[in-house]
Amino acid sequence: MDGRLILFENRSGGSIIWTTDTSGLGVETVSLLNNGNLVLMGSQSRVMWQSFDRPTNTLLPGQTLSYPQILRPPATRSVTSYYKFVVNTEGIALMWENNVTYWRTDSVSSVTVKEVRFNANGVLELYDDMNKIVWSVSSKDFGDGSVSLRHLRMNQDGNLRIYSWDDDVRTWRIGWQAVEDQCNVFGSCGLYSVCGYNSTGPVCACLYSDSLDSGNGVSGCKKMVDLENCKAHTSMLVMKQTVLYGLYPPLDVDMMLNEEDCQDYCSNGTTCFASTSKADGSGLCTLKKTAFICGSTSPAIPLTSFLGYV
Incomplete structure (x- = not known):
């Protein structure tokens, strides 16, 4: 009733594990949009909170990743994930912990990086603070009108990939990966x-x-x-x-x-x-x-x- 989404430990109302912290902001509705974004909205459909602002390991079409946000794959069993996809002021990179960079974009040091965007056509674009594209890469099925679903995911094996849905065989296929040689x-x-x-x-x-x-x-x-x-x-x-x-x-x-x-x-x-x-x-x-x-x-x-x- 106070406008929060809350995840409890058990059904009888145990301790709070997670909340949107939107109490008192005038939230009226919650909606899962067609693009996969979960939003809490106030009056006049004003967005008060959205899942697109809190990425985990995946970007959906239309979603952005801004400095200093990261994508990190989920943990395996009791082990936390060592890999991450980072956006910094110099570009984007794949890192192991905080000291090993094993993949990065070409140097764009002459500009200040703002964010990376993933588009529905399978293009990953890097923008500077003037909203200009300074680097981009596309899925190998770019321009294929038969592809309607795509996503960008940071995987547990430390690689970043663009996936496209193959409706004929009902599976996700790789359209691009950052590190060609695993x-x-x-x-x-x-x-x-x-x-x-x-x-x-x-x-x-x-x-x-x-x-x-x-x-x-x-x-x-x-x-x-x-x-x-x-x-x-x-x-x-x-x-x-x-x-x-x-x-x-x-x-x-x-x-x-x-x-x-x-x-x-x-x-x-x-x-x-x-x-x-x-x-x-x-x-x-x-x-x-x-x-x-x-x-x-x-x-x-x-x-x-x-x-x-x-």
Whole structure:
């Protein structure tokens, strides 16, 4: 009666979980519009609150995302989402947590970004504060008159996609995605994992067989050894034609060693994170002591540092 939408914990009127906070604003009606927007309206159909102003992981046609709003995919089981689609003053970007940007628009630094809009024709447009388009991308079915339903969604795999409804097969098809190669999405396969390829495209795998870890609600693989026993059971795993992009920032390196010295150092070290790479025909070891393979239980960066693609 006071003009709020309220979500209660149970049907008998338990504690309030969520509310629109529109009490006393003169709300008279609530309507779900044809464009998917849920609105609370006052006199003369004046909008007092609308769901389009509070996006979660999806933009519908006609909906905008303004600085500093974000799209974040829902959590999986007990794990919160690490990925987000952000609008900032320089453009739009996909980020892992707050420090890793793995996709962004071309530089538009000469202007101040205002918002991104998703249109019914499948075009995603970025506007500056003068209401001019400074960047845009369209779905591959742009101009197809048979497509009547579209949406833009930030997915749990860290990719941003435009979807179009295929009425013939009754399913959503991908019309565009920000990161074409899923292996380039930071941390795409989870902890201690690698992203590789087969005949169908990118696939996730563990560093060694039978190590998939799905019991704790976190995607990824099991550790090869317990940290307490690391020194007694160390081994060197060399992965050729592999890019390890988990070192972040990339230039945060302590020393460079060859493979033999690297193995010796990490076998005797207490705080060592090592990665091997091939350069000029010789094996190099990049050491970063702010993270770890053995000896530390509180890394400065999460263990997605071990991820790469083969």
